[in-house]
Amino acid sequence: MIELSGVTKIYQMGGTEVRALGGVDLFIDKGEMTAIMGPSGSGKSTLLAILGCLDVPTSGAYSLDGINVEKMTDDQLARVRSEKIGFVFQQFNLLARTTALENVMLPLIYAGVGGRERRRRAQAALDMVGLSDRMHHRPNELSGGQQQRVAIARALANEPAILLADEPTGALDSKTGTEIIELFQQLHRDIGQTVIYVTHDPFIARHTQRIVRLADGLVAGDDPVAHP
Amino acid sequence: MIELSGVTKIYQMGGTEVRALGGVDLFIDKGEMTAIMGPSGSGKSTLLAILGCLDVPTSGAYSLDGINVEKMTDDQLARVRSEKIGFVFQQFNLLARTTALENVMLPLIYAGVGGRERRRRAQAALDMVGLSDRMHHRPNELSGGQQQRVAIARALANEPAILLADEPTGALDSKTGTEIIELFQQLHRDIGQTVIYVTHDPFIARHTQRIVRLADGLVAGDDPVAHP
Numbered sequence: 001m002i003e004l005s006g007v008t009k010i011y012q013m014g015g016t017e018v019r020a021l022g023g024v025d026l027f028i029d030k031g032e033m034t035a036i037m038g039p040s041g042s043g044k045s046t047l048l049a050i051l052g053c054l055d056v057p058t059s060g061a062y063s064l065d066g067i068n069v070e071k072m073t074d075d076q077l078a079r080v081r082s083e084k085i086g087f088v089f090q091q092f093n094l095l096a097r098t099t100a101l102e103n104v105m106l107p108l109i110y111a112g113v114g115g116r117e118r119r120r121r122a123q124a125a126l127d128m129v130g131l132s133d134r135m136h137h138r139p140n141e142l143s144g145g146q147q148q149r150v151a152i153a154r155a156l157a158n159e160p161a162i163l164l165a166d167e168p169t170g171a172l173d174s175k176t177g178t179e180i181i182e183l184f185q186q187l188h189r190d191i192g193q194t195v196i197y198v199t200h201d202p203f204i205a206r207h208t209q210r211i212v213r214l215a216d217g218l219v220a221g222d223d224p225v226a227h228p
Numbered sequence: 229m230i231e232l233s234g235v236t237k238i239y240q241m242g243g244t245e246v247r248a249l250g251g252v253d254l255f256i257d258k259g260e261m262t263a264i265m266g267p268s269g270s271g272k273s274t275l276l277a278i279l280g281c282l283d284v285p286t287s288g289a290y291s292l293d294g295i296n297v298e299k300m301t302d303d304q305l306a307r308v309r310s311e312k313i314g315f316v317f318q319q320f321n322l323l324a325r326t327t328a329l330e331n332v333m334l335p336l337i338y339a340g341v342g343g344r345e346r347r348r349r350a351q352a353a354l355d356m357v358g359l360s361d362r363m364h365h366r367p368n369e370l371s372g373g374q375q376q377r378v379a380i381a382r383a384l385a386n387e388p389a390i391l392l393a394d395e396p397t398g399a400l401d402s403k404t405g406t407e408i409i410e411l412f413q414q415l416h417r418d419i420g421q422t423v424i425y426v427t428h429d430p431f432i433a434r435h436t437q438r439i440v441r442l443a444d445g446l447v448a449g450d451d452p453v454a455h456p
């Protein structure tokens with residue numbers, strides 16, 4: 001389903017080289033639920049961006065459902081993203097001038113969903129994350145954790161086959177964070193979603209089947225979770 | 229030192245009213261170290277912005293070192309902020325087009341610190357948060373946790389009398405987060421800094437002398453910590 005081989009990401013900065021990823025091999029099956037952990041700067045967001053077809057490796061290969069991603073055109077990448085992938089960004093990346101509801105409807109527009117169904121699905125997604133009473137607020141009229149939950153609702157609204165989430169509970173208190181990760185578990189069970197999330201929180205990471213650990217741009221550990 | 233009486237913050241949205249703060253009384257002594265906790269949307273960032281003179285109450289009074297803040301002019305507020313307060317924003321608010329070092333030097337410029345001393349202090353602050361090797365990166369060339377640490381270094385560079393931090397470890401792994409909060413404890417001890425930070429993490433909150441809990445815009449609890 002997801003196969004990375006020898007993936008590197010190297011930034012040239014003047015005379016020096018920053019190795020964000022130094023050669024990652026990773027195999028993730030359809031329908032698996034995986035957490036990615038590691039220290040600040042270890043390459044987690046970089047890895048997730050490559051998995052989500054938002055960035056390309058410097059070298060190495062990425063095969064998604066048997067298709068070589070690094071060989072795709074921009075149009076093909078855009079189609080994969082809108083059809084298969086829901087992405088929650090570490091810093092949310094909401095559109096500032098539109099409401100929570102409009103932000104959540106956006107991927108549904110790209111997916112060609114009609115007007116009434118779009119509104120219904122977006123409202124349902126916002127309801128799932130506890131924000132029905134904040135639908136018409138713009139991002140600067142929302143708290144940090146509310147913005148994060150809008151970003152989550154936006155990623156879920158199209159019921160994507162693959163959910164990628166970068167620290168989805170980072171701005172949330174433990175009760176709200178647990179509710180969100182239990183929502184991910186439920187979608188994973190009910191619609192067989194492949195879920196990959198980055199987290200710093202060991203308690204949140206234990207809600208998965210497997211934990212991949214990064215350190216300095218390399219996989220340092222890859223272990224099953226005893227009781228997800 | 230810090231005295232809030234009957235502080236409210238009310239937003240008018242079309243026909244409805246959002247009570248971000250519904251009447252807060254709070255007394256914080258010079259040199260105290262306090263954590264503010266509470267669910268997402270309970271008013272923590274709103275409270276911190278008022279304490280940091282970045283926002284004004286809808287009603288109620290704020291007395292800082294015996295001076296009525298809600299009666300100050302914009303110029304007086306700006307001077308209080310640059311002389312007394314270091315603020316770490318929940319979403320960092322770094323300048324996108326300037327490097328980490330330049331971002332950290334900015335408050336030192338406002339405080340009238342000379343060129344060479346500014347550079348020395350900014351480098352020392354970045355070193356304290358473990359980012360000496362990322363000084364010349366711009367924010368989009370830094371990981372989420374590295375950006376957060378730049379925001380922290382910026383707040384500390386001027387050795388402010390009052391440090392206000394909105395979820396300063398939210399984007400950090402537990403080891404790096406603990407290092408940061410121990411740094412706050414050390415400054416609190418060594419220079420008698422008044423430290424107030426918002427956190428969702430109960431482990432991080434226990435590194436203080438006192439925990440204030442908000443719920444729905446009101447103080448719901450205010451208790452000493454047994455072993456800070």
Ligand SMILES: Nc1ncnc2c1ncn2[C@@H]1O[C@H](COP(=O)(O)OP(=O)(O)OP(=O)(O)O)[C@@H](O)[C@H]1O
Binds near residue numbers: 239247269271
């Ligand atoms: N400009 C605004 N207009 C309307 N409502 C607002 C505005 N800013 C904040 N709010 C509302 O005020 C409430 C408190 O917001 P605040 O940012 O203080 O919460 P918080 O405790 O920091 O939450 P979090 O833990 O999610 O960061 C929220 O319910 C939010 O929706």
Ligand SMILES: Nc1ncnc2c1ncn2[C@@H]1O[C@H](COP(=O)(O)OP(=O)(O)OP(=O)(O)O)[C@@H](O)[C@H]1O
Binds near residue numbers: 368
């Ligand atoms: N555009 C860039 N140019 C240069 N270096 C970069 C760039 N983007 C990221 N980096 C570096 O690559 C490394 C990995 O970054 P990444 O964002 O993947 O880390 P992370 O594991 O997500 O960290 P965090 O937990 O702090 O979010 C970091 O050391 C960062 O400084």
Ligand SMILES: [Mg+2]
Binds near residue numbers: 044046
């Ligand atoms: Mg990251």
Ligand SMILES: [Mg+2]
Binds near residue numbers: 143272273274318
């Ligand atoms: Mg907040």
